C-alpha cells in the first residue's frame with residue numbers, strides 16, 4: 001500500500017532552498033548541489049554545460065540556463081545575466097537561481113527577451129568561500145586580456161558568440177553600505193539603471209557617496225568600467241548595454257537577494273520600454 005509521508009515532513013522548499021547554502025560553513029557546499037534545482041530536464045529553461053575543467057582532484061563546470069520569454073513586439077532582445085564571478089558573493093548567485101524560478105512562474109517578466117543566465121561563474125571560489133577562483137585570480141580582472149582561466153575563456157566564448165544586446169552582472173561589495181551600479185551608455189543609465197535603482201532602494205539604501213570603490217560616483221551610479229571586467233567583446237559594435245549591480249555585502253542576505261530581483265525585473269522592463277520608444281521615433 002502506498003504510504004503517505006506525514007504532513008509535518010512535507011515542507012515547501014520554495015524560497016528556502018536558495019538561502020540555506022549561504023549559512024553553510026565556507027567550502028562545505030558543493031557547487032553542484034546549489035545548481036541541482038535548475039537541472040531538472042522538464043524545466044522551462046534550457047540548461048547547457050559550456051565546459052568542464054579540473055582543479056587538482058576536483059572537477060568543475062560552467063553552466064548556462066536559457067529562458068526564452070513570450071514573443072514581444074520586435075526581435076528578441078538577448079541579455080546575459082552573470083553572477084558569482086566572485087565566489088564569496090552569495091546574494092547574486094541566489095538571486096540568479098531564484099530569478100529563473102520567477103521566470104518559470106511568470107514568463108511575462110521575460111516578454112521579448114532571450115535571457116542567458118549564468119548563476120555561478122566561479123564555482124571553485126564559491127566552494128572555497130573566496131572572491132578569487134582557486135587559481136588565486138580575480139576573474140573579474142581577466143576578461144579580454146588573453147586569460148588562461150577556464151571560467152574566463154568559456155564566458156568570453158559565449159559573450160563573443162551570442163553577441164548580447166545587454167549584459168548584467170550581479171555583485172556584492174563588502175565596503176559599501178548601500179546599493180550602486182556601474183552603467184555604460186547615457187540612455188541606459190538614465191532610463192534603465194536609475195529607475196531600477198529607485199525600485200531596489202525601497203529594499204536597501206542607495207550608496208550616495210561621491211566616491212565608491214575609488215570611482216567617481218553620482219547618486220550611486222558609476223559611468224565607466226575598468227580593465228578586465230566581464231563585459232562585451234572589444235570588437236562588439238554597437239556596444240550592448242552593460243550594467244554591474246552591487247549590493248552591500250554586509251546587509252541582510254534576503255534583502256540583498258530581493259534587491260537583485262527587483263533590480264533585474266525593473267531593468268528589463270525599462271529597457272524594453274526604451275526600445276519601444278526608440279522604434280517610434
Ligand SMILES: [Zn+2]
Pocket residue numbers: 085086089170171172173
Ligand atoms: Zn564582486
